[in-house]
Amino acid sequence: MNLELDSISVNQLYQLATEATEKKLITAHGYRGGQYELLRQGEFILLSPSEAIQYLQTLVQPTDINI
Numbered sequence: 001m002n003l004e005l006d007s008i009s010v011n012q013l014y015q016l017a018t019e020a021t022e023k024k025l026i027t028a029h030g031y032r033g034g035q036y037e038l039l040r041q042g043e044f045i046l047l048s049p050s051e052a053i054q055y056l057q058t059l060v061q062p063t064d065i066n067i
Contacts, residue, residue: 016056
């Protein structure tokens with residue numbers, strides 16, 4: 001069961017990172033030494049997988065700019 005949960009998390013992380021890349025919010029992403037690495041605005045951001053999911057969810061979330 002834990003393996004299945006990990007698989008879901010990995011898939012969610014990959015999908016979010018791919019969406020962020022397509023929207024040009026990040027340049028690159030991938031695992032590095034058990035952490036998840038994002039390249040954004042020329043800076044490397046190294047996060048745990050769960051932190052990366054939260055970060056990417058916030059990043060790709062649509063914002064209402066007409067407020």
